[in-house]
Amino acid sequence: MIxxxxxxxxxxxxxxxxxxxxFPLLIVGTWAFTNVWRYPSVIPQEFGLKxxxxxxxxxxxxxxxxxxxxxxxxVTLLSAVICLPAAFAFARLEFPGRNILFFSFLxxxxxxxxxxxxxxxGIFLNLNLIGTFWGVILIQLVGxxxxxxxxxxxxxxxxxxRMEEAARDVGASPLRVFWSITMPQxxxxxxxxxxxxxxxxxxxxEGAWLIGAPGIRTLPVLMISFINNQPVIQYxxxxxxxxxxxxxxxxxxARRIIGSGSFARGFGG
Amino acid sequence: MxxxxxxxxxKIFGGTVAxxxxxxxxxxxxxxCLLGPSGSGKSTLLRMIGxxxxxxxxxxxxxxxxxxRVPPERRPTGMVFQSHALWTHMNVFKNLAFxxxxxxxxxxxxxxxxxxxxxxxxxAGYGQRQTHxxxxxxxxxxxxxxxxxxxxxILLLDEPxxxxxxxxxxxxxxxxxxxxxxxxxxxxxxxxxxxxxxxxADRIVVLRAGRxxxxxxxxxxxxxxxxxxxxxxxxxMNLIDGVVEGGVFRHPGLDLAxxxxxxxxxxxxxxxxxxxxxxTSAAAVIHRVTDYGTHAIVDIDxxxxxxxxxxxxxxxxxxxxxxxxxxxxxxxxxxxNVAIHRAGA
Numbered sequence: 001m002i003x004x005x006x007x008x009x010x011x012x013x014x015x016x017x018x019x020x021x022x023f024p025l026l027i028v029g030t031w032a033f034t035n036v037w038r039y040p041s042v043i044p045q046e047f048g049l050k051x052x053x054x055x056x057x058x059x060x061x062x063x064x065x066x067x068x069x070x071x072x073x074x075v076t077l078l079s080a081v082i083c084l085p086a087a088f089a090f091a092r093l094e095f096p097g098r099n100i101l102f103f104s105f106l107x108x109x110x111x112x113x114x115x116x117x118x119x120x121x122g123i124f125l126n127l128n129l130i131g132t133f134w135g136v137i138l139i140q141l142v143g144x145x146x147x148x149x150x151x152x153x154x155x156x157x158x159x160x161x162r163m164e165e166a167a168r169d170v171g172a173s174p175l176r177v178f179w180s181i182t183m184p185q186x187x188x189x190x191x192x193x194x195x196x197x198x199x200x201x202x203x204x205x206e207g208a209w210l211i212g213a214p215g216i217r218t219l220p221v222l223m224i225s226f227i228n229n230q231p232v233i234q235y236x237x238x239x240x241x242x243x244x245x246x247x248x249x250x251x252x253x254a255r256r257i258i259g260s261g262s263f264a265r266g267f268g269g
Numbered sequence: 270m271x272x273x274x275x276x277x278x279x280k281i282f283g284g285t286v287a288x289x290x291x292x293x294x295x296x297x298x299x300x301x302c303l304l305g306p307s308g309s310g311k312s313t314l315l316r317m318i319g320x321x322x323x324x325x326x327x328x329x330x331x332x333x334x335x336x337x338r339v340p341p342e343r344r345p346t347g348m349v350f351q352s353h354a355l356w357t358h359m360n361v362f363k364n365l366a367f368x369x370x371x372x373x374x375x376x377x378x379x380x381x382x383x384x385x386x387x388x389x390x391x392x393a394g395y396g397q398r399q400t401h402x403x404x405x406x407x408x409x410x411x412x413x414x415x416x417x418x419x420x421x422x423i424l425l426l427d428e429p430x431x432x433x434x435x436x437x438x439x440x441x442x443x444x445x446x447x448x449x450x451x452x453x454x455x456x457x458x459x460x461x462x463x464x465x466x467x468x469x470a471d472r473i474v475v476l477r478a479g480r481x482x483x484x485x486x487x488x489x490x491x492x493x494x495x496x497x498x499x500x501x502x503x504x505x506m507n508l509i510d511g512v513v514e515g516g517v518f519r520h521p522g523l524d525l526a527x528x529x530x531x532x533x534x535x536x537x538x539x540x541x542x543x544x545x546x547x548x549t550s551a552a553a554v555i556h557r558v559t560d561y562g563t564h565a566i567v568d569i570d571x572x573x574x575x576x577x578x579x580x581x582x583x584x585x586x587x588x589x590x591x592x593x594x595x596x597x598x599x600x601x602x603x604x605x606n607v608a609i610h611r612a613g614a
Binding site: 160162163165166167168169170171172173176180181184 | 320341342343346347348350352354355358367368412
């Protein structure tokens, strides 16, 4: 028997991650299912679903959930429609300005986002887009461009051209090759990008708040206002547990559709 | 049953000429090897026949029908790629059935034909395997079956065994040869391995920098290479530059009478045709003797530093440092890239 050596570095990182990520989650999770928890008790005096009933009874919670879901869905769909063909073009075609255009998508992420948003809000104010559904769609769409283009570009580029040629050779038209060979090969990575995009948009707060207020209230925006304005911690805690749901579902999905390695491949790994 | 005609085909990429004015007719059922170093244009030529590159000028015709500008999906050619290029998201059966499905054959017939071709390449019962579950040799067999199942008129093989180990390569080479002769399918085979070409081909096309240097059966290419390049590329060859003066080829350490006009010339002698005998002059000295059991290879240094190889029946007869006299038994003489005299072959 070979005795496994203790991986101290690994243990250190695991412990650090636990403290930084799991511990706060645990506290928030506990608060969500607490009826009474008074200082200095270490564990709550009374567990219960009292605040779940109270939170889910509120109309603004439900409208914001619907709002968040429809925003994330529309943004993801639009982003896919715009970005995937663009990604294919970036991956396969040579056109003037290709490289500069490709790297210009970084610009959206390279500058402090809030300053940019304030400036855009000024423009949107003139265009009567402030506080509207499509205003928020637009601003969130910009935020998705980078990953929805860069990841699929890597996916399309990693498809073996010989595979596509072999398909042409046995009689497939270029369009048929795309559907039967290129898409299935690049599919898992692109699915990962779409999923990331959906979750990212669902949690996006600054744009939704700056452009959307006061007409549009997403779940994260509502949570912020709960945390800021409510003396009762539980409302915020229940909402944040609700907010974990989409990322949890997304993770489950991701495990099912993303085979070994293809997720990493999307990032050039 | 197909004849391939390549007439005056030229391919230019950007500014570089990859294939220049190439001509070849491949007879029905013939297996022709395109042989050359990397960059000689052999793969480009094959890709033009398959339809993956378009000839800049010239005509490619199959059974008299001009296919020069026909896209690959409408050509009666089947290509096997070096990297096998199997579709990893499909199992073996689906890989083989894809082309048949595109031809809208009934499922029962597809199944029959796929099973028949799997049998042919020795992979019966492998239909439900995923491609990554196969060994390198099996993957290449599936790639071959994927082309054969469509019964192409012309089979194109682009260095199909280059990524396999020597032993497997030799076995698959024989399998391909057997299969090709059984099916009588017109075949072009690209390789940079001369032994592969010599073992497989009915005829060999030796390519250099986009031009054909020689198109002949293997024994002719080996025994009567048309140019010094072919002489040096196929097998081991001693190439000796010298000058002919008054009917005698002169090089330090080697004088040889030959009926050739005066002027510079290159003498080409195979190791097995280079006779050696003990001598007293120090113009040619044995550098090393390598014993292969059945024969020995003797490395000989000439006075000007040129090293020659000679084959001897017994290693024990020779020792390093011995002076020898050289007597070529069979040789060819080249001048201006053309053979001007052959003797003994």
